[in-house]
Amino acid sequence: MNIPNKVAYLGPVGTYTHQAALNAYEEEGFQFEPQVEIKSVFDAVQNDIAIRGVVPVENSTNGAVMATLDLLADIQGRYPDIVVCGEVYFDVRHCLLGRSATRTESEWTSGRSPQTVNDPNAAGPKGTPRVSIKHIKRLYSHPQAWGQCTLFLDTFLTGVERVDTTSTSRAAELTASDSTGTSAAISSLSAAHVHGLEILAEGIQEKNDNKTRFFLIKKQNAQPSPFARPEQSHGTKDDYKSLVALTVRDRPGSLVEALAVFRDHDINLTSIQTRPSGTAPWNYTFVIEFVGLRAVQGGSVNRALADLGDVVEHVKWLGCWHKES
Amino acid sequence: MNIPNKVAYLGPVGTYTHQAALNAYEEEGFQFEPQVEIKSVFDAVQNDIAIRGVVPVENSTNGAVMATLDLLADIQGRYPDIVVCGEVYFDVRHCLLGRSATRTESEWTSGRSPQTVNDPNAAGPKGTPRVSIKHIKRLYSHPQAWGQCTLFLDTFLTGVERVDTTSTSRAAELTASDSTGTSAAISSLSAAHVHGLEILAEGIQEKNDNKTRFFLIKKQNAQPSPFARPEQSHGTKDDYKSLVALTVRDRPGSLVEALAVFRDHDINLTSIQTRPSGTAPWNYTFVIEFVGLRAVQGGSVNRALADLGDVVEHVKWLGCWHKES
Numbered sequence: 001m002n003i004p005n006k007v008a009y010l011g012p013v014g015t016y017t018h019q020a021a022l023n024a025y026e027e028e029g030f031q032f033e034p035q036v037e038i039k040s041v042f043d044a045v046q047n048d049i050a051i052r053g054v055v056p057v058e059n060s061t062n063g064a065v066m067a068t069l070d071l072l073a074d075i076q077g078r079y080p081d082i083v084v085c086g087e088v089y090f091d092v093r094h095c096l097l098g099r100s101a102t103r104t105e106s107e108w109t110s111g112r113s114p115q116t117v118n119d120p121n122a123a124g125p126k127g128t129p130r131v132s133i134k135h136i137k138r139l140y141s142h143p144q145a146w147g148q149c150t151l152f153l154d155t156f157l158t159g160v161e162r163v164d165t166t167s168t169s170r171a172a173e174l175t176a177s178d179s180t181g182t183s184a185a186i187s188s189l190s191a192a193h194v195h196g197l198e199i200l201a202e203g204i205q206e207k208n209d210n211k212t213r214f215f216l217i218k219k220q221n222a223q224p225s226p227f228a229r230p231e232q233s234h235g236t237k238d239d240y241k242s243l244v245a246l247t248v249r250d251r252p253g254s255l256v257e258a259l260a261v262f263r264d265h266d267i268n269l270t271s272i273q274t275r276p277s278g279t280a281p282w283n284y285t286f287v288i289e290f291v292g293l294r295a296v297q298g299g300s301v302n303r304a305l306a307d308l309g310d311v312v313e314h315v316k317w318l319g320c321w322h323k324e325s
Numbered sequence: 326m327n328i329p330n331k332v333a334y335l336g337p338v339g340t341y342t343h344q345a346a347l348n349a350y351e352e353e354g355f356q357f358e359p360q361v362e363i364k365s366v367f368d369a370v371q372n373d374i375a376i377r378g379v380v381p382v383e384n385s386t387n388g389a390v391m392a393t394l395d396l397l398a399d400i401q402g403r404y405p406d407i408v409v410c411g412e413v414y415f416d417v418r419h420c421l422l423g424r425s426a427t428r429t430e431s432e433w434t435s436g437r438s439p440q441t442v443n444d445p446n447a448a449g450p451k452g453t454p455r456v457s458i459k460h461i462k463r464l465y466s467h468p469q470a471w472g473q474c475t476l477f478l479d480t481f482l483t484g485v486e487r488v489d490t491t492s493t494s495r496a497a498e499l500t501a502s503d504s505t506g507t508s509a510a511i512s513s514l515s516a517a518h519v520h521g522l523e524i525l526a527e528g529i530q531e532k533n534d535n536k537t538r539f540f541l542i543k544k545q546n547a548q549p550s551p552f553a554r555p556e557q558s559h560g561t562k563d564d565y566k567s568l569v570a571l572t573v574r575d576r577p578g579s580l581v582e583a584l585a586v587f588r589d590h591d592i593n594l595t596s597i598q599t600r601p602s603g604t605a606p607w608n609y610t611f612v613i614e615f616v617g618l619r620a621v622q623g624g625s626v627n628r629a630l631a632d633l634g635d636v637v638e639h640v641k642w643l644g645c646w647h648k649e650s
Contacts, residue, residue, distance in 0.1 A: 060606035063391060064599065067472075070388075143468060143489065147392075164468065164489035209606050252616070255595070256588040263581040270580070271599040271609070274389065281385035281534050282650065284596070291577070325607065 006031045008044035009054040012169045014190045020090045020214040021054040024230050042071045046079050053217040060211045061148045069287045072318050073245035075278035083319030086216035086230035094205045097172050097197040098184030101135040127152055127204030140171035141186035152204040240293035243318035247277050247285050258312050265304040267292055294320050331356045333369035334379040337494045339515045345415045345539040346379040349555050367396045371404045378542040385536045386473045394612045397643050398570035400603035408644030411541035411555035419530045422497055422522040423509030426460040452529030465496035466511035477529040565618035568643035572602050572610050583637050590629040592617055619645050
């Protein structure tokens with residue numbers, strides 16, 4: 001079967017996911033196809049419209065992206081063939097985008113010139129505004145961004161209305177369409193260029209080491225992409241991570257029993273998330289990430305999977321990949 | 326110290342959290358104070374402005390509310406005294422609110438009368454529209470609601486733009502302010518009355534057993550509320566749940582080692598969430614819920630906490646409460 005050389009990613013153009021997709025696959029000569037939601041990326045890969053997908057899975061400040069984990073755990077059985085085949089990290093550098101007040105107005109309001117506010121030696125949070133932002137009445141951004149810029153928002157924009165958007169790119173678009181100039185968006189530098197907005201403040205995120213981790217997904221048994229760096233095989237089994245989703249039997253102690261299997265095989269767990277299983281309320285699927293590789297026959301991961309089969313209701317293999325960090 | 330008899334809850338008036346707060350404390354004669362965000366509820370309790378707080382913690386379809394878990398885990402050390410003292414469950418029943426198209430227009434578009442569409446015997450998802458909704462161009466709702474109404478949205482409103490809002494009440498407000506009548510909100514029945522909107526479809530959530538669980542929070546050592554049903558002590562230790570947040574040492578196997586402590590004391594884990602610890606990227610806090618009670622001196626929970634202290638970096642006690650389900 002001839003699958004088009006397309007990579008589906010969470011769009012629109014200019015998102016952090018777009019950058020991550022370019023980082024991973026630009027050298028391969030793939031076409032890049034923006035999708036409106038994470039689910040659409042999974043659909044494109046499952047239905048052979050794209051050969052690879054790129055989706056956000058975790059942010060170093062805000063934690064896991066549950067929508068991605070749920071689609072991987074595949075509660076509704078829509079994506080039986082999809083596995084993770086790689087990961088990419090990308091720096092998040094949020095900016096406040098909008099339009100500055102007229103110079104006279106801003107000087108009157110702030111009582112000092114904009115340049116003074118921009119003094120690099122001034123105390124205060126990272127990303128002190130370049131100009132007065134007292135005219136800003138409404139903020140747009142993706143919900144994840146609020147939590148990444150708490151200090152900046154609490155210091156400079158306390159009490160300003162916040163409107164959630166589906167992406168930081170969409171936030172910039174809505175800001176650009178407000179002719180009063182009293183809206184601002186927390187968005188990326190590239191969104192400022194795309195939507196013709198001013199950069200009112202740069203690098204306003206809480207931590208300078210704010211990174212997002214993206215998963216590269218494919219169909220199990222899809223053709224390999226030997227030139228894509230994040231998909232190359234090298235190193236020992238400790239250089240790999242694996243992912244499974246499991247549902248435990250409905251009896252006391254069943255989760256601890258399942259987790260004990262990993263300990264019995266000296267497998268190091270790195271993350272556990274508890275998600276609704278979708279079968280009944282308060283019945284859960286556990287999405288578990290751990291160090292190790294399934295490729296080696298008879299290895300500890302294979303033995304653990306066999307043992308897990310004896311103690312859990314169901315276990316779904318979700319792939320293994322080379323660690324990038 | 327005289328703390329006002331106020332209960333802070335995630336507002337605005339008419340939210341599901343408001344209903345949960347009334348269910349828990351209405352008989353006590355408390356005053357109910359809406360807060361704009363979950364964090365504000367924690368602030369009100371920590372700063373003795375309210376004696377109790379009510380916040381959403383989990384939905385049976387969408388899973389845990391991470392903002393609440395993070396505030397409890399208290400990464401930034403702002404809420405050292407806050408513990409969970411009870412839980413309340415509340416049925417979520419989403420409606421599609423908006424304005425119907427003019428009768429003639431809707432009949433022309435749908436090719437049949439609105440009454441036919443409302444046939445209770447018609448096949449299709451729960452909450453089939455009462456009237457034609459083909460004129461709807463934009464949807465507002467809280468991000469959690471999209472995931473709870475997937476089947477309805479995929480069937481009747483595929484491709485319609487979705488705008489995230491901070492609450493389902495806010496979604497109704499934005500819909501009411503759109504004079505074109507082409508917006509709709511996924512919101513509650515009570516929001517229809519508050520904002521003067523029509524109920525275009527009722528009970529559109531995926532599952533009829535869609536429930537949200539709320540935590541009742543207080544300051545440790547705050548005066549008891551002996552009349553509040555969810556705070557009463559009764560039953561055995563298996564009728565209680567406890568919550569801790571722990572950070573593990575930075576070495577392989579440390580998470581499994583910590584979880585093994587629970588198994589060693591026959592404690593049944595019910596939920597584990599992995600959250601960023603806030604100290605360094607990719608360093609985690611694990612929020613763990615389990616069956617048991619701390620009140621009994623020398624009990625298994627006390628012994629487990631002592632043993633945990635030997636293997637983890639830090640453990641924070643977050644309260645125990647009587648199970649309501």
